[in-house]
Amino acid sequence: MLDLKSLGALSAALQKLDAGFQRLPEFSTQVSGAERLQEVLVATAEKLQDNFPYFHPLYAGQMLKPPHPVARLAYALAMYINPNNHALDGGRATSALEKEAVAEIAAMFGWKEFLGHLCGGGTMANLEALWVAGKVHPGKKILANEQAHYTHKRISGVLQLDFETVRCDERGRMDPEALENRLNKGDVGTVVATLGTTATGSVDPLAEILALRDRYGFRIHVDAAYGGYFTLASNLAAAAKQSFANIDKADSIVIDPHKHGLQPYGCGCVLFRDQGVGKLYKHESPYTYFCSAELHLGEISLECSRPGAAAAALWATQQLLPLTVGGEFAMGLAAGREAALQLFKKLEGDERFAPAFEPELDIVVFLPREASKERASAQSRKIFTAAAKRDLHLAVAELPQRFWSDTDFAAGDSAETITCLRSVLMKPEHLEWLDPIWDRLLQAHSDSLI
Numbered sequence: 203m204l205d206l207k208s209l210g211a212l213s214a215a216l217q218k219l220d221a222g223f224q225r226l227p228e229f230s231t232q233v234s235g236a237e238r239l240q241e242v243l244v245a246t247a248e249k250l251q252d253n254f255p256y257f258h259p260l261y262a263g264q265m266l267k268p269p270h271p272v273a274r275l276a277y278a279l280a281m282y283i284n285p286n287n288h289a290l291d292g293g294r295a296t297s298a299l300e301k302e303a304v305a306e307i308a309a310m311f312g313w314k315e316f317l318g319h320l321c322g323g324g325t326m327a328n329l330e331a332l333w334v335a336g337k338v339h340p341g342k343k344i345l346a347n348e349q350a351h352y353t354h355k356r357i358s359g360v361l362q363l364d365f366e367t368v369r370c371d372e373r374g375r376m377d378p379e380a381l382e383n384r385l386n387k388g389d390v391g392t393v394v395a396t397l398g399t400t401a402t403g404s405v406d407p408l409a410e411i412l413a414l415r416d417r418y419g420f421r422i423h424v425d426a427a428y429g430g431y432f433t434l435a436s437n438l439a440a441a442a443k444q445s446f447a448n449i450d451k452a453d454s455i456v457i458d459p460h461k462h463g464l465q466p467y468g469c470g471c472v473l474f475r476d477q478g479v480g481k482l483y484k485h486e487s488p489y490t491y492f493c494s495a496e497l498h499l500g501e502i503s504l505e506c507s508r509p510g511a512a513a514a515a516l517w518a519t520q521q522l523l524p525l526t527v528g529g530e531f532a533m534g535l536a537a538g539r540e541a542a543l544q545l546f547k548k549l550e551g552d553e554r555f556a557p558a559f560e561p562e563l564d565i566v567v568f569l570p571r572e573a574s575k576e577r578a579s580a581q582s583r584k585i586f587t588a589a590a591k592r593d594l595h596l597a598v599a600e601l602p603q604r605f606w607s608d609t610d611f612a613a614g615d616s617a618e619t620i621t622c623l624r625s626v627l628m629k630p631e632h633l634e635w636l637d638p639i640w641d642r643l644l645q646a647h648s649d650s651l652i
């Protein structure tokens with residue numbers, strides 16, 4: 203984790219930044235408490251030790267990926283200015299960086315013309331997309347996969363829009379037949395297609411949803427907060443590949459640079475295909491927008507103050523690792539997916555485990571093979587704890603038991619769930635660490651039987 207060399211790069215960049223303001227008269231900064239700064243910082247470090255080692259390849263649990271060093275450093279560099287991307291008055295340079303970086307993300311999805319910006323994260327981005335959806339189709343319902351992120355229901359509640367779920371298939375993808383049955387009843391304004399569900403990385407069948415849009419006329423919002431960057435990956439299976447290939451036909455897209463885009467938290471992104479939705483944001487702000495007649499990002503976003511530092515970090519990362527098919531960034535995503543496929547194959551070939559289904563992205567869900575659902579759930583929790591004691595950090599999830607079609611307990615009520623193990627292999631390093639991960643998993647399985 204320790205990367206002292208990069209602090210040298212920050213120092214050089216800070217000198218460059220400082221040089222841009224040299225004509226200002228000297229002044230002495232009043233930093234209260236400066237004499238205890240180091241002591242307090244070290245105390246903060248001590249507090250921060252109480253974390254799981256998210257940066258290490260043996261952390262293979264939740265969706266947590268360390269930011270790229272250039273993102274950390276560019277963020278820290280920008281903090282010396284602390285720009286606010288709400289208005290050009292508060293963040294001129296970083297607003298320009300945001301517009302550039304967001305245009306690169308839109309281009310990754312095949313959009314040259316669009317409206318979009320950064321925001322606090324996936325929840326905020328989806329809130330904005332569904333807010334627009336509600337304005338375009340007032341009083342109509344929002345539908346999403348029953349495996350969609352839980353915040354869609356909550357957001358719909360906040361926006362006072364009716365929300366309903368659509369049944370998923372045995373692989374966690376929205377079932378187009380169930381969607382059509384619901385569409386036949388009418389009153390649907392927007393369908394949320396999740397390209398990369400949070401629990402299993404399942405990819406909703408976008409091409410089929412688009413075909414239904416042609417017949418039933420509704421808005422499509424793609425929640426690709428997690429999966430969006432897999433648009434660039436070279437090793438997706440046919441179904442997922444087809445969904446990502448159709449993403450440009452959606453009405454809006456959400457993607458989280460703070461998930462797979464190597465950014466610190468506080469970096470989501472929402473994009474709209476129709477720039478005309480910009481008029482929905484129209485508001486009076488008598489105390490901002492003075493310095494320029496150019497577009498201020500606050501004029502097209504729900505949030506007011508936003509960190510310009512997030513835009514600086516994203517821009518710098520994309521300079522270093524452009525969003526191109528076959529590029530270094532894309533290869534990192536493909537490595538995580540390959541790690542997930544290899545883990546799936548190991549689990550499939552081992553009589554001690556039952557993986558649910560082949561991963562579509564880089565998330566694997568699996569059970570210890572047990573005679574009953576209750577025992578499999580209990581053993582999952584025990585393995586989770588035993589693995590953590592061996593420094594292997596997994597996650598647990600509560601998922602429909604019908605995801606395990608080859609077990610005795612697969613049948614039963616479709617609402618019934620089982621506690622399983624879940625591993626998000628989102629770091630490129632996971633591929634070369636697969637053997638140590640597997641060894642520890644087997645040891646944890648043995649420990650759980652004691």
Ligand SMILES: Cc1ncc(COP(=O)(O)O)c(C=O)c1O
Nearest residue numbers: 323324325351398400425427428
């Ligand atoms: C598919 C999906 N949508 C939305 C979200 C919410 O994003 P955030 O946690 O950035 O608010 C998540 C988070 O995991 C997600 O996986």
